[in-house]
Amino acid sequence: MALQDQPAYIIKMRAKPGLGDKLFELVRAGMTKSGASERFIIAREDGDPDILWNVEVFKSDQAKVNYENSPLADELSDEIINLLAEPPMRIPVHPYAALPINVS
Template sequence: MAFADQPSYIIKMRAKPGMADRLFHLATVGMEKSGSSDRFIMLREDDDPDVLWNIEVFRSVEAKDGYENSPMADELRDEIIDLLAEPPVRIAAHPYSAIPSLPGDAE
């Protein structure tokens, strides 16, 4: 599988009322600053704008582990958790395909 070494997450978070914009900002800034992701997509539900969906593809297992064990991740995690109305849902996954293809994908 071309993506076997790229761990990924699908994460759902629901912000407390009035905190969604802050949640989206922190989640986006965290992904941009970490540099550990090959790509990520932040989605806001049309029918419930307090819900954030994050699809994140890490560059490698090492990049994921490095980010998850970093001081920045700890700080962001604590601040984000304070903004949530309920526990987040996080599903571990690996990409199956991507268009356009990612660098290094099997041709």
């Protein structure tokens, strides 16, 4: 399957003050546990350690649907929502490229 055919999300979440570490660990553990993603990046804003950015690329449309309708997704969603200071921003995308940069 070509990368451009794989569904993905770009997600921004802001944890309640001081809960950034807990949010990061929960998101990382959940993504590892689900097995629905082929690759993901979790990043923390330099200026605000309670803001998480996540780029998640699913293995396929079906893997995304299966995860979103799973008990694990429901469980994680409830736990994550309880840690957030505001609703998350979630943008559905399809990757264009994910290539190593050849630095000479």
